[in-house]
Amino acid sequence: MKKTIYIHMGPHKTGSTSIQKFIRQNARLLRKFHNVEEVPLVYTKKIVEHIRLGSWQELREVLAELNNYISECQCEAFLWSSEDLSGDLPGRRGGKKPYYHLGRVVSEIQEALHGANCYFYFFRREPSDWLESAFAQHLKYRSRFRSAEEFKSWMHFENLWDKVIQGVQCDNFFVLDFKKFKKDDALGVVRVLADAIPVLDQLLSNEGVTIGELRENVTPPRELVEILECIANSGASDSAKAAARAVIRDSFDNTEQISGAKKERTLKETGSSRSVWPPILRVREDFPERLLPLLDRSRARVLTQSQPDILPDITEDLRPYSLRVVRPDGEWPQTGRSKIEDQAAILKHRFSGLPESSFLLGLTISYLRRNTPVTEKAKALFTRLWEEEYDVLLGVLPARWLISSLQTYFDHGSSEAQKIIGASGYFYANMIKIYEGERSIDGLSPEGNSENTTPVTESGFIGLDRYKIGATDLLLNTNALLLEISLRDEASGRVLQEFILRTAAAHNVFTRHDRYRKRHNINEKPFSNCWSFFNPPS
Known part of the structure; x- marks a missing residue:
């Protein structure tokens, strides 16, 4: 009797992580009640790598090994889920057509696993939503494309899924519509796949089934994409961009931990120390007369002003400032910079589209160019910004x-x-x-x-x-x-x-x-x- 292999091929950004997590959470039930195993990860890793490299002969050799394993295994069916079976996420390599090897991969798998009945499943997500998610994923790790429009133009976005699927010649290749999570349904795409795969449908009806915390694959927050675009378009070094992307990625993935709660800090704990400001400049009697005008300029560069305090609290959590984008109000201010409120309005335009932490840095520097009652507070915030938010600042400034x-x-x-x-x-x-x-x-x-x-x-x-x-x-x-x-x-x-x-x-x-x-x-x-x-x- 031929065995059955249910092969979920992704693509990326369509809930694959949730599907794989669900299968692994319920591996014991699948074996005990349904006589079903998951294809071992060791084979998947090798196969995916050969698909990426286009090393088809090596791919056939690993698939032959997998075919022998399946033939010798006592179970009746296998579940195999990997979005990378479709190919690379667009933008990782030089090819412009997304998943252009999909048809060949399906044929290679079907031919090599001839001892089993293979069924292939591929999700189709609304193109504009998928584009935003795929582009945000690209920006999390690299800066090849500077905008979603550039990404879209590069990969021939028109008629996206028709072009991807038309090369597949297989009667057992099924295209499923991606389904977003609902508030009262933690399973999302798992339930859609279960409607197509009987053994998963049976598993869902089992009283002992585990439905852990599955990750929703939604269109990424606009501000995440904007900040990642800002990093991609900055003049920062490659290492600074990579570090900034990592910090932003981790921060958005752990937003519940970033509550904006104030830190228990004092001015002393920020590392700030009082200093003489403005600097005291003393000269000897034989100071060169030729340099006196320069000295006058230096003495006049710091103005004593009574400015209001529009800075955040000294103990405020600074991370949320790196996760919000500066959005200035109205047109460029037709004012001078003598008032700190007017200077702040100008700075919002200068830092438009950048994280708010960069604006806050500019504001603290603006205070520190003056002699005001809040010099020490501004200095403490400046110190904290470069101690706590340096990854983001270096990546965007x-x-x-x-x-x-x-x-x-x-x-x-x-x-x-x-x-x-x-x-x-x-x-x-x-x-x-x-x-x-x-x-x-x-x-x-x-x-x-x-x-x-x-x-x-x-x-x-x-x-x-x-x-x-x-x-x-x-x-x-x-x-x-x-x-x-x-x-x-x-x-x-x-x-x-x-x-x-x-x-x-x-x-x-x-x-x-x-x-x-x-x-x-x-x-x-x-x-x-x-x-x-x-x-x-x-």
Whole structure:
């Protein structure tokens, strides 16, 4: 007598996790009362990997092993559930057609498991809902696509399921309509599949059946998608994007734990310490007169103001701020920035579409540029944001706000190490910005296109005119020492390290130097290993 194999093939984002969990929760009942086993996971893993790689001969070999196992097994039927049997979730690989190997996989399985009757089940979900879920899943792990429209256009979304299913040549291939959970029905798609598979239907009527907490597969929250899109579109380093995605993903998966409850904290526990603000600037009698105007500018940069406190409580949980998107009210404010409320309105437009934690960071920095009654509170919140929400901030903040944060550490660091890191990073970043800005004004390409390897004009700065591509360790030593400085403090050091990573990935004086050297094949001793970031450009 032929055995029967019920094969649920997904696809992704149609409740597969709930189906698999239900089968495993009731494995004992399936064996005892229905003489049914689940296909061992060891076979599924191998088969799925070969489908992903398109290694069809290896797939046939594993399927042959599975066929022997099924033939020798004493049970009458098998349940086999894996969304990856359909293929990769679109966007993981380069192919544009979703599940384009589905027909071939069904044929390979049917031919290899010839000793059994195979029945295949595939869910069809409303295309726009499925797209949003699939795109959100893509954004949780990578940043290849920046928007749902780009994702949709890339994968030929029109007539989605018709194109997927039309390649399947099998009388026992059944397409089921995906069914969302109802409030009074914890089974959702399990019940839909059970309507098609008799043994699951019988299991549901068993008094001992286990219906644990099954996960609903719904269209993801809009703010989750928006924040993940924000991360994908940011200029952050790949490592910062990955860390930010992980934090956001985990936070949205555990929203019940993020209640917005206030933390039991005091100002002291935030790591904030009182500092002299504005800074006291004293000069000797022989201070150079040429520099006095600069000194006046420095003394005037911090204004004493009586501003209201519009910051959250010092003990408030900051995580919810990273899970909400900034949505400004109305048009761009036609006001100045002297009032903190007007500055906040402007900042909401600047941070529009980014997590609220980034807006809160900008607001604390705005307070700390002034001398107000809430300086210490703003400093404490600034400190907490970079200690608690750094993963999200590093993954979404524009570079200018990294620089602003470094300047704030310079002015308000809780330790000498933080102030040193802040000062070093602030001047490093701003000098790059100044130099690249001047090149842009001169119409020079940020990638560089010069054939020269030594200066062809005088530098205009006596004593700083010795420079030759590939014959200096100046660039390497600058970056190496800066990185060393960043290790003096963990919180402020992370900000500086992220800026260094972005510098290494951007078009600037450092990366141009390395590209020039590589293009001209310069390898002068003792500078052969003096690439700007100690590695040759890719």
